[in-house]
Amino acid sequence: MRVAEIMKTRVATIEMDDDLETVRELFSQAPFHHLLVVDETRQLVGILSDKDLYKALSPYLDSLAENQRDRDTLARRVHQVMTRQPITVSPQLPVAEAIERVLAHGISCLPVLEDGQICGIVTWRDLLRAGQMLAAQSRRP
Numbered sequence: 001m002r003v004a005e006i007m008k009t010r011v012a013t014i015e016m017d018d019d020l021e022t023v024r025e026l027f028s029q030a031p032f033h034h035l036l037v038v039d040e041t042r043q044l045v046g047i048l049s050d051k052d053l054y055k056a057l058s059p060y061l062d063s064l065a066e067n068q069r070d071r072d073t074l075a076r077r078v079h080q081v082m083t084r085q086p087i088t089v090s091p092q093l094p095v096a097e098a099i100e101r102v103l104a105h106g107i108s109c110l111p112v113l114e115d116g117q118i119c120g121i122v123t124w125r126d127l128l129r130a131g132q133m134l135a136a137q138s139r140r141p
Contacts, residue, residue: 047082
């Protein structure tokens, strides 16, 4: 089984100068947990997860203790908190190798690139499901 068979091809992207308020709105409106960061030529330059976002924001936002300094964290830019040079994979990579990369690097997703262009994303959940399918297939007589 190859990454191409399990990856999601609908990928959400943001730009490096987008602010964290925009990112927070995107995550609150959609069921995904990773945004690929692209430059002006649509080339992948980084990745931002919902966990990265929440680490960068003040924990006092939207609370009674919120002050201006807390609100200012929403004005930070994606390039200030994103992971640069993310680990990527090819759609032709075997799923078992993608699983190894996720485990070896302690990451939760892999952008999928073909000829340098973004063509999908595969998350740890996708890989876990694929691993379950592979295990079930290997138990069949």
